[in-house]
Amino acid sequence: MFHLELVERCKANDRKAQLKLYRQYCDGMFCVAMRFLKNSDDAEDVLQESFIKAFQKIEQFSGEVTFGAWLKRIVVNKSIDFLKSKRERTVALDEGYMHVADDDNWDVDEGIDIGEIKKSIDSLSDKYKYVVQLFLVEGYDHNEIAEILNISETASRTRLVRGKGQLKELLKDLKYGTGS
Template sequence: MQNQIDRLIQACRKGNQVAQIQVYDKYAQAMFTIACRYLKNEEEAKDIMQEGFLKAFINIESYRPESTFGAWLKRIIINQCLDVLKKRRLEFSDLEVESLNSIEDDNWQFESSISKQEILNAIEQLNQRHKIVVQLYLIEGYDHQEISEILNIPVKTSRTHLSRGKAKLRDLLKPRYNEERY
């Protein structure tokens, strides 16, 4: 499987449009899903996905196999989405983080009776700054250093947004916890 992808990438580097279509077909649905997580408008998500693929094919020479092609492409798509959100004047502030003590809490366990969809729905209810950091950390798997670079914010701000987002998620899911205990 990986050899096939490597061959397709090599062909894409040579400008082979058939290979580009095959790469697009292989990754389009996953990249569309990612774009939809950030942009709630499906048409806008499709446009961003298309732009992301174009950017990837134009810059395919910069792809290095230290990471998978899918991970590289995913980062391009997420950055495209974040650019759109930034144009909408979404600003990440430092939230006076210098005076805050961020607690590193890697426990993201949820009550087993709470479905993944319920968690995703709760994430949607977070304010935009917290939601994006929670998505990048929890769903996309980026660490605070990577989030800091992607969003151009201090690492401490990333930790603070994550901590606050997590606390809000607990509050949003609390009625569900209590419901299950009766």
């Protein structure tokens, strides 16, 4: 069955179609949530909340993007909301005045594995971690990141450059054995 037909059946509140759509996407979306939350119980909770929201708001799905991309955005937002509520603190930043040059050089030394990179990303402060993760791992552009995090595109670019700089330092420490 085609995804659009399945989505249309979900819009008609067809429970079998909802279950089928859930089964098609639950594993992939669980992985997305895990990349943010690092805890399977939390990821499972966020996954369930994301699907509930998706089915409640399915009328808003217009087909401009794939259903998977639409659902992934819900999972990413729910994951970030979960992390924010867990920390219960907000940092107000005004980075709109800064001009940042884009730097597309994301080369990493061969001796560093993906696990070390992910661990280093996790150790970044939230304002940089989310942008770096959304850009590098999830593949969002600055316009999308700005929308998701409710910041300006300039702030997204600034945080990416700063986060990248911190990430490079962390990875350099790993390479030369000065990290923990």
